[in-house]
Every structure is written in C-alpha cells, then in structure tokens.
Amino acid sequence: MNYGPLIFLAAFFALSGSWVGFVLTPQMQVGQLQQTNVVVSGVAYPLARPGLAREGLEVYRANGCAYCHSQEIVQTGTMRNVVLNEAGTNQAAAVAALMEVTPGTSEGQAREVLRALPKTILQGVTKEAADAVTKSLSTAGAKAEPWVVPVGPDITRGWGKRRTVAQDFLFDYPVMLGSQRVGPDLANVGERLPDPNWHLRHLYAPRLVERKSSMPPYRFLFEKRRIEKLRSADALDLPAEFASGPEFEIVPTRESRALVAYLLSLRADTPLFEAPFTVAGLAASAPGTNAAPTTRGASTNAANSPPTNTPAK
Amino acid sequence: MSESGHSIPVTEAGDELQAERRPVPVWLILFLFVLLYWGMVWFDERGGWFAPQVYAPYRSLVEVETYQPATAVSAKDRGAPKFEVNCALCHNSDGTGKPGQAPPFVKSEWVLGSPARLIRIPLAGLSGPIKVNGQEYNFGTSMAAMGVGLSDEDLAAVLTYIRQSWGNNASEITPEQVKAVRAEVGARTQPWTTTELEALP
Numbered sequence: 001m002n003y004g005p006l007i008f009l010a011a012f013f014a015l016s017g018s019w020v021g022f023v024l025t026p027q028m029q030v031g032q033l034q035q036t037n038v039v040v041s042g043v044a045y046p047l048a049r050p051g052l053a054r055e056g057l058e059v060y061r062a063n064g065c066a067y068c069h070s071q072e073i074v075q076t077g078t079m080r081n082v083v084l085n086e087a088g089t090n091q092a093a094a095v096a097a098l099m100e101v102t103p104g105t106s107e108g109q110a111r112e113v114l115r116a117l118p119k120t121i122l123q124g125v126t127k128e129a130a131d132a133v134t135k136s137l138s139t140a141g142a143k144a145e146p147w148v149v150p151v152g153p154d155i156t157r158g159w160g161k162r163r164t165v166a167q168d169f170l171f172d173y174p175v176m177l178g179s180q181r182v183g184p185d186l187a188n189v190g191e192r193l194p195d196p197n198w199h200l201r202h203l204y205a206p207r208l209v210e211r212k213s214s215m216p217p218y219r220f221l222f223e224k225r226r227i228e229k230l231r232s233a234d235a236l237d238l239p240a241e242f243a244s245g246p247e248f249e250i251v252p253t254r255e256s257r258a259l260v261a262y263l264l265s266l267r268a269d270t271p272l273f274e275a276p277f278t279v280a281g282l283a284a285s286a287p288g289t290n291a292a293p294t295t296r297g298a299s300t301n302a303a304n305s306p307p308t309n310t311p312a313k
Numbered sequence: 314m315s316e317s318g319h320s321i322p323v324t325e326a327g328d329e330l331q332a333e334r335r336p337v338p339v340w341l342i343l344f345l346f347v348l349l350y351w352g353m354v355w356f357d358e359r360g361g362w363f364a365p366q367v368y369a370p371y372r373s374l375v376e377v378e379t380y381q382p383a384t385a386v387s388a389k390d391r392g393a394p395k396f397e398v399n400c401a402l403c404h405n406s407d408g409t410g411k412p413g414q415a416p417p418f419v420k421s422e423w424v425l426g427s428p429a430r431l432i433r434i435p436l437a438g439l440s441g442p443i444k445v446n447g448q449e450y451n452f453g454t455s456m457a458a459m460g461v462g463l464s465d466e467d468l469a470a471v472l473t474y475i476r477q478s479w480g481n482n483a484s485e486i487t488p489e490q491v492k493a494v495r496a497e498v499g500a501r502t503q504p505w506t507t508t509e510l511e512a513l514p
Binding site for chain 2: 025029030033043075076077078080127148163165166271273274275276277278279
C-alpha cells in the first residue's frame with residue numbers, strides 16, 4: 001500500500017500547525033507593537049536605548065550574561081489597596097470614617113494611623129469596595145486613593161514593580177530574556193542599583209560588593225595601567241587586597257562602560273495598560289470623589305476620558 | 314490450528330503473518346474526550362482570547378481594564394508633555410515665545426480669548442501679522458498646522474495647558490469643542506490670517 005500522500009499530509013499539517021502557533025499567531029499578536037504612552041503621565045515608552053547602552057547590549061550578549069540572569073519579572077496577582085494620604089481638617093470625622101471602613105479598629109488605633117500618613121489602610125479589596133471606602137473617607141474630609149499593587153515572588157524580592165511585557169523589549173535586538181536565574185533578575189536593575197561605580201566595582205570583583213556572590217569577576221573588561229603622573233579620575237576605588245600595587249591603577253575599558261550603561265538603561269518601572277500599577281503621587285482621586293469645587297468642576301468628562309492607548313474594543 | 318483468544322494466530326504454512334486488529338477501548342476514547350474538554354476549559358480561562366494586551370495573571374481584557382489606575386488627571390497635566398513636543402520649540406517651554414520665531418502665550422488675548430479662534434490656529438496654522446499684548450509680530454514664515462495630527466483629546470489638553478499655565482487662567486477646552494471646530498475647518502491647509510479669525514465670535 002502506498003502511504004506517501006498520507007505521510008506527506010501528516011508532515012504538512014504538523015509543520016504548518018506549529019508554524020501557525022509559534023510564528024504567525026505571535027506575529028499577529030505583538031508584531032505590530034509600537035511605542036506607547038505610559039498610563040497617567042503620558043510619557044512615551046519605551047525610549048530607544050542611548051548609543052553606549054546599545055553597545056552594551058552586545059557586550060551583555062558576548063559575555064553570556066543572559067545564561068545566569070533573566071530579564072523577566074513574574075507577577076502572580078494584583079491587589080487593590082486603599083491608601084490614606086491626608087486626614088483633612090476634621091480629625092474627629094476622619095477617625096470616625098476610618099473606624100467605619102476598617103471594622104475592628106479601635107479609636108486609639110485609628111488616631112495612631114492618622115499620625116503617620118500616608119498609610120495603606122485596606123489590602124486586597126474589590127474595586128467596588130475600594131471606591132466606596134475612598135468615597136466615604138473623602139466625605140469625611142480625608143483624602144484616600146485606591147491603589148493597584150502587583151504581587152508576586154519577584155516583586156516581593158524587590159526585583160521589579162510589575163510584570164515584564166513585550167513592550168519592554170520593543171527596541172532590543174536580540175531580546176536578552178534569559179531563562180536561568182543563577183543571579184538575580186535584571187529587568188529593573190537600572191532603577192534598583194542606579195550607581196555606575198557600584199556596577200563597575202561589581203564587575204571587577206563581585207565579592208567586593210556582594211560577599212556571597214557567585215558571579216565570576218570580569219577583569220578582562222578593565223585595564224591595568226601604570227600610574228604615570230596623576231591617578232586617572234576613572235580609576236576604580238579598590239581596597240588593598242584587590243588593588244594591584246601603589247604604582248598601578250584599574251581603569252574601565254569602553255566595553256565595561258557600555259555594559260554598565262546598558263544595565264542602567266534596564267528600567268521596567270513604568271505602568272502600562274497591560275501591566276498597570278499605581279505610582280505614588282501620580283494617582284488621582286477615585287472617580288466620583290471630585291465633588292470638591294474646583295475651577296475645572298464642569299469638565300469631569302474630559303478628565304475621565306480613556307487614555308489614548310486603550311485598545312479599540 | 315490456533316486456539317481462540319488473543320494470542321497471535323498461528324498461520325497455516327505458506328500464509329503471511331497477520332497482526333490482529335483490536336478496537337480502541339471505550340475508556341480510552343472517553344478519557345481523551347475528558348482531556349480535550351479540560352484542555353479547552355484551561356485554554357478558555359487563560360488564553361485571554363488572544364488579546365495582545367492580556368498577560369497573566371489577568372484573564373481577559375475586561376479584567377485588565379478594571380485594574381487601570383484612576384485617570385482623573387486633569388487635562389492640563391496631560392497637555393504638558395504634548396506641549397513640550399509640539400509647541401515649546403518655538404513658543405518656549407515657559408510660553409514666552411521666541412524672538413524671530415513665535416509670539417508669547419503668557420497673557421495673550423489670543424490664548425485666553427475666544428476658543429473658536431484659538432482652536433483654529435493649530436488646525437491650519439497662522440500667518441502674520443498678529444498683535445499680541447499690544448505688540449505687533451510679523452515673522453517671515455507662517456506657523457504650520459501643528460495640531461492637525463493630534464487627536465481631539467490631545468489637542469484639547471494642549472490648549473487647556475496653555476490657557477491655564479504660567480499665570481494664565483481661562484476656561485478649559487473640551488475635546489467636543491475641538492471636534493466641532495475640526496469639522497468646520499475641514500481639509501483647509503491654508504494658514505489663517507488674523508482678519509479671518511477676528512471675524513469669528
């Protein structure tokens with residue numbers, strides 16, 4: 001019996017099925033991604049990495065940093081909290097409202113809360129409950145706002161503020177996502193560790209700044225130079241056991257500078273439509289609490305119009 | 314002869330060996346259906362219907378929307394970054410204008426006055442001469458239609474920003490107003506002149 005056509009069809013459907021699933025569908029989903037606006041502040045995101053940082057991506061790639069470091073924050077859930085910002089002028093009313101919205105709080109505890117503001121007064125509530133609490137507190141003259149707070153093991157470790165999404169890698173080629181986590185995640189390292197000198201010292205001698213680090217030193221990214229007349233301003237500040245004698249100095253090369261510029265440009269710290277969270281100071285009062293007379297009282301329509309990056313439904 | 318049962322039939326001499334055909338057990342078919350059903354339910358819950366903006370832990374676009382931070386940011390605050398990108402190059406970040414390039418916005422009667430005139434200017438541009446704060450400005454080139462590419466919301470936010478910043482204090486421009494004026498202006502590309510604008514209310 002001739003099984004040729006059957007084998008051909010089986011192979012064809014197996015290959016084209018995986019092509020549709022692994023190539024075509026992702027391309028249709030995120031292939032057309034463009035720079036977008038950060039929710040609330042309206043600043044463009046992401047910005048292309050500056051030149052030296054773009055060069056640093058190649059250094060990152062060449063030295064295999066992605067074999068031990070991932071760039072992906074995992075988020076397992078999202079919590080809605082209510083944060084009390086100001087007690088207002090009527091202390092007694094604020095205390096009464098606070099006791100009402102947080103059952104089981106004694107008057108003394110409520111007064112204690114009002115002493116150290118801003119403070120999270122409710123955690124993990126529904127949207128309706130958060131809005132209702134915000135409203136009843138504002139009726140009492142206090143200022144509260146509902147917060148959206150991502151939760152997850154990586155966020156608890158302080159590695160990031162929200163999950164990583166495709167948008168974060170828009171201008172990167174190749175995407176250095178990484179899968180192993182021998183070292184910590186670097187998706188938001190530019191915000192976590194903003195000091196370039198820390199990074200240079202860490203690359204030269206990891207155990208100098210992190211005693212238990214298992215990272216290998218990248219000393220070939222530095223140059224050992226004899227000090228001619230004056231010590232270079234760029235020379236690393238190293239303790240005696242790492243320094244190479246009084247007549248020598250350790251100076252970062254262009255590669256290590258580029259790598260550090262790249263690390264500092266890794267900042268996934270902005271709220272996006274697909275990964276929302278509340279930024280302190282940027283959050284506005286909840287809808288329905290704009291009752292206080294303002295000069296723009298008549299224009300809540302414009303103010304509540306959806307942000308421009310809301311997808312068309 | 315072979316005895317009946319499930320053993321491989323012993324063939325007569327000269328016959329080919331033949332495999333026995335056994336039907337697929339019913340329990341396996343049922344199990345596969347249950348597995349398929351479970352898979353579809355799992356996919357339905359987590360797939361987000363292929364929406365590109367739905368990532369775990371969110372399950373659907375509607376759910377993502379409920380988590381958006383309250384966007385009750387004033388139009389003025391939303392207009393500020395758009396102003397920096399579109400207007401500030403000539404009119405200056407503090408709205409004082411630049412000599413030889415653009416007149417000021419601070420306390421300008423054009424900015425604080427009639428919305429119908431103000432909205433028209435970024436939609437088609439403006440060519441001088443123009444009198445602002447008692448001083449006459451006439452530049453060699455006319456202003457381009459800087460606002461024609463902005464959405465109604467964005468243009469309204471920019472105009473609100475210039476009407477309420479640097480000590481200016483005039484009413485807000487709403488997206489509806491911009492939309493109405495944009496419909497009236499149509500596809501005009503010719504810059505306005507002040508005489509044309511002054512004929513408007």
